[in-house]
Amino acid sequence: MTAPRADEDALLRCAEEPIAIPGAIQPHGALLAVTEPDLAVVVASADAATLLGRSGGTLLDYLTDDDADRLRAALAGDLAEANPLRVQVDGADVDLVLHRADGLLISEWEPVAGAEEAGAAWHRRLPSVLQRLSASATLDELTEVLARDVRTLTGFDRVMVYRFDEAWNGEVIAEDRREDLEPFLGLRYPASDIPAQARALYTTNWMRIIPDAGYQRVPLDPPANPLTGRPLDLSGSMLRSVSPVHLEYLANMGVVSSMSVSLIDRGKLWGLISCHHYAGPHRPSYPDRVAAEFLGRTASLLLPTVVGAGETDGLVEVARRTAELTAAVGRTPRTPRALATALTEQDLTVLDLLPATGAAVRLDGQLRLLGTTPPAERVVLLVRALLDAGAGATDSASRLVPEGEGLAHTASGVLAVPVAGEDFLAWFRPETLREVTWGGNPYQSKTAQTDDGPRLSPRRSFAAWSETVRETSRPWREHEIAAAQALAGHLAAATLARAEEDNRLAGALQRTLLLEELPKVPGVALAARYRPSEDDVVGGDWYDLVPLPSGRVSIVLGDVAGHGLAAAAVTAQLRHALRANLLRADGPAAALDGLNEVIGALLPGEMATVVIAELDPETGGVVVASAGHLPVLHAGSGGAEYVMEGRGPALGVLDAPSYTETRLALAGDDRLLLFSDGLVERSVAGLAAGLDALRQAVDAGPADPQQLLDSVLGELNPPSTDDVTVLGVART
The missing domain is CATH 3.30.450.270 (PHY domain)
Structure with missing residues (x-):
């Protein structure tokens, strides 16, 4: 197995290690898990008989009558407020700590003998300690006070305040230590030193202690919770046995005893108060540990204020x-x-x-x-x-x-x-560029081969190791x-x-470009349908009917490129300019030539398509000219066909395109359709398929223009993502 793959496998195994359900405890106390309300012991640590004089039975069997009464009172209230119950076991004082997990009442028994106590004098000074914490104006002041007072309280050789960064690497930002010890202040430690599942436990369980890192684990009997059949959840237990990898880590550092208190800022693990002892096993009393936890909780409440104060610069x-x-x-x-x-x-x-x-x-x-x-x-x-x-x-x-x-x-x-x-x-x-000093080389391989495969192995050197960090800038601050x-x-x-304002204006402007009612033209049946886009984005479609002095009528359908107010404004200008050109020009092609000159002179960069069908109501003659628009559809007795002649480039593309015309005649039930691309464009099938579908729908549709347009729209069911405009013309 290659080294990188071994490292990955080891990290994966570390992430999957059941640290919350180790099936064992540390030997400085005993554990009994009991059912309620009978308090029958169903799980016991292997050292229970030695430390408590018995194993099995009920929880009350281990207590004097007075202590049993106090236990009953505690079970009826808040266990956190009752802990610890100081009880007598074979004449010796024992701290009894209770919590519930996995449907069981977990009782942990820790002998008072052998624990170091700060004494009543320190606890009388607690108000002044809290005052020093609350008076801290900066993060440096807060963490320095915290490290000093926790060390005074607990007696550890070294107490550090350890802060996590965004990648969960840690940095020692405050330290109080025995004078002969090498300083760790300023050193960084990689995120792998405290894996994710361990950080999750630190977030829910504020306190963890290891009085003797060389301990022999004490198994639970039975190892599984009889109610669930699964290993007993010890995540809330103060006696929980810790990962062998962590014990090896402590041994490599020369640490004999350790304790940690979580620092949590608004529900997120911010850092740790990390305590190390080198001279030998060390176990602060339960009340002293609770006091240290209280200091950590108080500092956690102050973190938002003091960290925020550090952010005020700028x-x-x-x-x-x-x-x-x-x-x-x-x-x-x-x-x-x-x-x-x-x-x-x-x-x-x-x-x-x-x-x-x-x-x-x-x-x-x-x-x-x-x-x-x-x-x-x-x-x-x-x-x-x-x-x-x-x-x-x-x-x-x-x-x-x-x-x-x-x-x-x-x-x-x-x-x-x-x-x-x-x-x-x-x-x-x-x-x-910045220099970062780590507590040991974080890039050294940290795997060891075992019979079960590679496992995480802590580095053995924690000597200061510096590197130059590149490709990182000054971090962005929250404010x-x-x-x-x-x-x-x-x-x-x-x-x-x-x-929104543009759309309202454009909508109002476009409504002025659409005829509320088609004019009555003797001998001509006219119909129009306009469907705006469902997206409520105003498009560039417009249509018009312009009666000419000759008695003919020009039927116009156009489409300006773009959407919104700008397109609607251009549409308005083109509509009025085309009307003027139609009234004085000699036919549709000449009108398009004049409109193209208007775009070139007054609206450079704009583009539009227009089709004009000039109809003589008396003879049925039609003159068609198109500027880049889709072809007109002519349906007669021989079927529906597109008029492909008389088509030129879109307006605004060429300076002088010289548009041409084509002629046809409407006879009998002939119909003429002018339409915008929204009717026939299909994102998947394509334009050709849409045009063919329209031709077939018109060929089979009714002769009346009104009925024909309704039939076509129902048959084609055009998508609502674009404007759809259709004009129908027939002779009466």
């Missing part, structure tokens, strides 16, 4: 700049260009919001860069990859996504927040992330408000 300034930029967004017209200008070209820009060397603003798909950033073509890819990975804030982008490789000099740290759609704000920081998110939120709100 917080007020960032808040002030956030307010100024937010006000600038509020004063700015809600167009993407204006908002981007307000954020990038004023005295205060997004780059000034946070300590960063570069920033990026992407609004409405347009990217603006400030300061030192990656190349523009890589910024969008990098930010999108990080957001997709759920890593909006990172101090090591290259380690998270491939798109960050090679960018450490400009974007080792990235803070990115989405605005709307594909738009975003982003800030960049370069790598900051910086919050400020970025707040600014993005205001931008998103402004963008949304603008979009």
